[in-house]
Amino acid sequence: MEPVYGILILIALMIYGVPVAWSFAGVLAYLVWAYDTNTTTLFLQGFRGLNSVILLALPLFILAGYLMESGGIARRLITFMEASVKGRRNGLGSALVMSSAVFGAISGTATAAVASIGTIMVDPLAERGYPRPYTSALLGISSLLGILIPPSITLILFGVVTRQSITALFAATVVPAIVLIIGLIIYNKIACKTFLREFDEAQAAKSDDHKPTQTDAERDGFWKSAFKAIPALLMPLVILGGIYGGFATPTEAASIAVVLSIAVGFFIYRNLTPKRLITSIVKAGETTGTIIMILLFSLMIGRIMVAESVPQDLTKFVTSLTENKILILLIVNAFLTFVGMIMDDVSVTVVIAPLFMSLMVSVGVDPVHFASIVACSVVIGANSPPMAPILYMACKIGKASIHESVKPALQLIFFVALPVMLIVTYVPSLSLFLPRLLGVY
Known part of the structure; x- marks a missing residue:
């Protein structure tokens, strides 16, 4: 029962407001006491687990995400995506989804996508008839594409704690990400018909001649926006092309991402200044420090278990x-989703996922396929109450009430994210097709 008590302690500490890293420390302290573990050996094993070249990719990709936000790269990507829908209001939601996807293909983090894309797109969408609660919910779900689309911080952590190929994990979630993108775009096309019609009727009743603020995409047009976005669009091609072309490891690709982000931000877009560079480095250091502490404690917890x-x-x-394999997978899906409602994606990945690895292997589930299942469950959990960290952040940036955003968020989960998770779970070829095609698994 000690592991169960440990998980309950972790949940209780996080709900109480204890920082995630120190919540893990509390669980570790309890397990050390419960199992009377030799702490000297345990700490040596934990630090040995952190001594990995692969982990160097973690701070570098995090830094690249912050640099793209402060260097104007994210803004050019979003402007191009907006211009590609040629001002059609029902396509603006799709532009938000695609912006999150492309941004995720460079940064690998959901929080950076929420902050950069939400800050730029939420107000223009609201002026054109999109309810803020719906936009915030769509932003929350879409930002998690950064977990599915490589490079992904979550998949790097999964590979470290389960000893799987990072390159294979990166390839495994590409097709599930595409399926999720298509689902979100289709849902947005259907959903926006109602609220855009209601918005137009309300505007007509007011006889208001106020016109929404002109966006950069409307001012520049498609071709000018596309030209400005070329350096930003080339970045994911260079990074992912280097990894899958065999020219660079994930760690080397992360270094390239940082160098390109600095070069593009300073010399092409000229939005990156020395002050913003230092701020980005500090933020990346804080985020990395938190994740590394969580990873250290989780590795030690894993050793005990x-x-x-x-x-x-x-x-x-x-x-x-x-x-029954189908029922076992359903149980795992349900548990991962439930835990994801309470714990953040890092916690689920480094603590809960390894516990189920032995079970998954015993019933014939490929470890790389299991990584896709975990990643899809995180998309659902991170936007589901009571914790819903990504949804809360999206609501804060979108200036929307969390209570009003829960309904559209649950609708997006029920009609899009949940079906995608089930399809990924029961159709292994979606996850294994690309790694095998590229010869990385």
Whole structure:
């Protein structure tokens, strides 16, 4: 029962408001006491786990995300996506989704996407008839494309704690990401018909001649926006092309991303200043420090659980309930989604996912396929109450009430994110097709 108590302690501490890293420290302290573990050996094993070249990609991709936000790269991407829909209001929501996807293909983080894309797009969408609660919910779901589209911080952590190929994990979630993008765009096309009609009727009743503020995309037009966005659009091609072309490892690609972000921000777009550069480095350092502390404590927790045969006990318990692979996958889906409602994506990835790895392997689920399942569950959990960290952040930036945003968020989850997770879970080829095609798995 000690692992169960440990998870309950973690949840209780996080709900109480204890920082995530120190919540993990509290769980570690409890397990060390409960199992009477040798702390000297445990800390050595934990620090040895952090001694990985792959982990160098983590701070570099995080820094690249902040540099793109402060260097004007994100703004050019968003302007191009807006221009590509040629001012059609029902396409602006789709432009938000695509902007999140492209931004995720460079930065690998959801929070950076929410901050940069939300700041630029929410107000223009509101002026053109999009309700702020709906826009905030769509922004929250779309920003999680940064977890599915490589490079992904979450997948790097998954690869480190489960000892899987980072390159294979990056390739595994591309097709699920495309399916999610298509689902979000289709849902937006259907949903916006109603509220845009209601907005037009309300404006007609007011006889208001006020015109919405002209956006950069409307002012520049498609070709000018496309020209300005060329350096930004080339970045994901260079980064991902380097990884899958065999020219660079994920860590080397992360270094290239930082160098390109600085060069483009300073010399092409000229939005990046020395002060903004220092601010980005400080923010990236703070974020990296938090994640590394969580990872250290989680690696130590994992060592204790492996030594006490907790994953094997979990496998025996679940298989004693049912040996049906479909039902076992459904149980895992439900548990990952439930835990994701309470814990953040890093916590789910580095603590909960490894516990189920033994179970997944025992029922014939490929570890790389399981990574896609975990990533899709995070998309749902991070936008589901009570914690819903990404949705809360999206609402803050979108100036919307969290209570009003819950309904559209749950609708997006029920009609788009949840079906995508189930399809990814029960159709392994969606995750394994591209890694095998590229020869990286």
